[in-house]
Amino acid sequence: MTEISAIVAELRDRAGKGAARATRREGKVPGVIYGGKQDPICIAIDPRVIWAELHKPGFKTRLFDVDLAAGGKHRCLCRDVQFHPVTDQPVHIDLMRVSADAVVHVKVPVHVINADKSPGVKAGGVVSLELHEVEVTCAPDLIPSEIVIDLAGKDVGYSVHVNDLGLPAGVTPYHVGAKAGVLTIVPPTVKGGDAESTEA
Structure with missing residues (x-):
């Protein structure tokens, strides 16, 4: 089951760049909730809430129940967060409504574990x-x-393709072939001098 995080936001009564700047002056991050065959809703979120969620794993694969008080609750996926080019502070957030019967496209991060227990890596192989x-x-x-x-236990030459990932039932790769490579443990690079010595 996908993790669902609850966050609180406020309704904004106006859209546009001027309204967004006014929201930032108030110390909030402007955003929008769209999709789900409903009209877009302009919102404002405390930046501390966004930072807290950003520092949790799987920010763009988690669902959010966005509580707008009088505006009700909206189940969403985060589609984008824009950051200030100098301060790196979030300046805008896009949230997409999802329903239980929807089909969504999501980019799921790949996480490698136990590289230190790989004989191939210990021998100098590179992941x-x-x-x-x-x-x-x-x-x-x-x-x-x-x-x-x-x-763990994998040697040089070990490789993983998309069809080896063992995705859960109902989860299908999109725009990538079943034989597409995901990971390989490649042999260590041999310097020219070492190679010549070996041949001699």
């Missing part, structure tokens, strides 16, 4: 991660928080 995230389609409550690849 080449070709896909840092895999885009999938599924129902909102089936979104994986991450895709884990365990390298």
